[in-house]
Amino acid sequence: xxxxxxxxxxxxxxxxxxxxxxxxxxxxxxxxxxxxxxxxxxxxxxxxxxxxxxxxxxxxxxxxxxxxxxxxxxxxxxxxxxxxxxxxxxxxxxxxxxxxxxxxxxxxxxxxxxxxxxxxxxxxxxxxxxxxxxxxxxxxxxxxxxxxxxxxxxxxxxxxxxxxxxxxxxxxxxxxxxxxxxxxxxxxxxxxxxxxxxxxxxxxxxxxxxxxxxxxxxxxxxxxxxxxxxxxxxxxxxxxxxxxxxxxxxxxxxxxxxxxxxxxxxxxxxxxx
Amino acid sequence: xxxxxxxxxxxxxxxxxxxxxxxxxxxxxxxxxxxxxxxxxxxxxxxxxxxxxxxxxxxxxxxxxxxxxxxxxxxxxxxxxxxxxxxxxxxxxxxxxxxxxxxxxxxxxxxxxxxxxxxxxxxx
Numbered sequence: 247x248x249x250x251x252x253x254x255x256x257x258x259x260x261x262x263x264x265x266x267x268x269x270x271x272x273x274x275x276x277x278x279x280x281x282x283x284x285x286x287x288x289x290x291x292x293x294x295x296x297x298x299x300x301x302x303x304x305x306x307x308x309x310x311x312x313x314x315x316x317x318x319x320x321x322x323x324x325x326x327x328x329x330x331x332x333x334x335x336x337x338x339x340x341x342x343x344x345x346x347x348x349x350x351x352x353x354x355x356x357x358x359x360x361x362x363x364x365x366x367x368x369x370x371x372x373x374x375x376x377x378x379x380x381x382x383x384x385x386x387x388x389x390x391x392x393x394x395x396x397x398x399x400x401x402x403x404x405x406x407x408x409x410x411x412x413x414x415x416x417x418x419x420x421x422x423x424x425x426x427x428x429x430x431x432x433x434x435x436x437x438x439x440x441x442x443x444x445x446x447x448x449x450x451x452x453x454x455x456x457x458x459x460x461x462x463x464x465x466x467x468x469x470x471x472x473x474x475x476x477x478x479x480x481x482x483x484x485x486x487x488x489x490x491x492x493x494x495x496x497x498x499x500x501x502x503x504x505x506x507x508x509x510x511x512x513x514x515x516x517x518x519x
Numbered sequence: 520x521x522x523x524x525x526x527x528x529x530x531x532x533x534x535x536x537x538x539x540x541x542x543x544x545x546x547x548x549x550x551x552x553x554x555x556x557x558x559x560x561x562x563x564x565x566x567x568x569x570x571x572x573x574x575x576x577x578x579x580x581x582x583x584x585x586x587x588x589x590x591x592x593x594x595x596x597x598x599x600x601x602x603x604x605x606x607x608x609x610x611x612x613x614x615x616x617x618x619x620x621x622x623x624x625x626x627x628x629x630x631x632x633x634x635x636x637x638x639x640x641x642x643x
Contacts, residue, residue: 252632270634277639285638288592465640478636 249291250481255490257482261339261346265331268348269355269480269494276359278453279366282416283500284467287474295319296473296499322475322497323365323373327358329492333485354494358478363455366472366500367418373499378470379461379510381502384409386510389459392426395437402462402509409506416449416465417441420456423513463508471501534641542590549583552576595635 247253252262287293302318329350339346364370369377384405389398403415419427427438427450438450453461463469475497483491525532525540532540556576563569590597607614 248632250632266632266634270636273634273636274639274642277636280636280639281642282640285640288637474637478634479632480634481632 249476250479250495252480252482255482255492256333256485257336257490258340261336264339264344264346265336265348265351265480265492268351269478272352272355273359273478276356276454277362278359278418278451278455279363279472279500281449281451282418282463282465283366283470283472285472285474287498288477289473289475291476291497293322293473293475293497295321296501298501320374320473320499320501322473322499323370323375324476324497325358325361325495327354327361327494328483329354329480329494330489331492333488333490336490358494358496360455362496362498363453365498366470367453367456367461375500376502377500378463378502378508381505382508382510383505384509386459386512389423389511389513390515392429392437395423395427396440398511399441399462402511405509406462406464406507411464411469411504411507412466414465415462416451417460417462418451418453418456419460420458421452421454423456423460423511424450424452426513459513460511461508462511466507469502469504469507471503472498473501474498535639538641539590539594542586542593546583546586546590549579549586552579553583593635593637595633598633598635 255262257265296319298318298320300318301315304313304315331348331350335347365373365375365377367377367379369375369380387398387402387405389395399417403413406415427441428436430436442450476495478494478496481493481495483493485491525537529537553576556572556579560569560572560576563572587597587601591601592598604611604614
């Protein structure tokens with residue numbers, strides 16, 4: 247038996263197939279960081295940390311004349327998002343049902359995708375992860391109104407170029423910013439297309455974990471690294487007569503290798519000034 | 520470029536499929552190079568040149584294995600079959616059955632639980 251203990255769950259093979267398929271669909275829609283950063287792995291549960299190649303702390307003890315240094319490693323963070331499902335509902339799959347109520351699966355997949363992306367963009371202090379936004383040395387660019395988006399993206403791109411960061415570039419957008427850009431502009435032409443056509447070589451990515459505005463970053467490679475130990479999988483926790491508890495899990499860490507490769511764009515209103 | 524020779528219209532293909540195609544084409548090229556170097560080395564009459572050709576062949580084997588590892592990491596189907604056949608013992612044609620029996624003896628499920636998410640870079 248492996249760590250996921252799936253064979254202990256009172257779930258038929260067909261129901262497992264539908265659960266896995268639904269999780270996969272939602273994750274591919276919601277995971278934004280993986281669409282932008284370099285990916286290493288998966289290396290399995292055995293990987294506990296990533297070597298940074300650096301020394302964290304050096305002290306000399308004069309009495310003993312021995313220097314002490316601690317290797318800087320990034321521990322992997324394990325995420326676990328619970329899923330509770332009705333056994334009766336899951337058994338319908340064995341009777342041919344292909345429309346199981348898997349809302350709990352969808353919510354769990356959304357939650358874990360949000361957690362992974364939040365660590366990538368905003369960091370996760372307890373897990374020793376610094377995010378793309380907090381690590382960026384560039385001052386955020388204010389976007390005071392919707393029509394300002396194309397100009398702001400153009401300015402952001404120029405900041406990255408001047409910092410020696412070449413493209414292609416991608417624009418990760420929070421929910422509000424994405425909605426604003428996909429809505430029709432004053433001339434009936436969505437701002438999204440204006441930005442895609444003229445300003446961004448790469449792509450626009452829907453990133454619901456972004457708290458405010460957007461981030462323009464280079465996707466040339468070598469700037470950001472997501473290391474996966476165990477990639478996202480569904481495991482079994484417990485069950486009773488009526489319900490089974492599963493969980494969605496993964497282990498990962500994230501490192502910013504070139505902090506200058508991203509710049510934040512903040513959507514502000516006049517009241518924020 | 521060979522990586523642009525698709526069997527379907529490229530605008531109908533996802534970035535995931537295009538990358539898979541690139542890897543498969545690369546693997547084919549590396550395997551072909553191994554075959555060529557092997558034959559050239561065997562036919563070569565100059566001792567020093569033969570050593571260079573054998574060295575080059577071995578480099579191509581390393582390249583092929585690197586691409587194969589990428590395929591394993593990015594394709595659950597490749598991963599499942601590599602797990603069955605690579606480093607197996609006994610008759611290769613019976614490796615699948617043997618693997619199932621060993622998993623069953625260990626109480627493991629033979630179904631792959633991998634969701635195969637991996638990298639989504641380049642996918643909008």
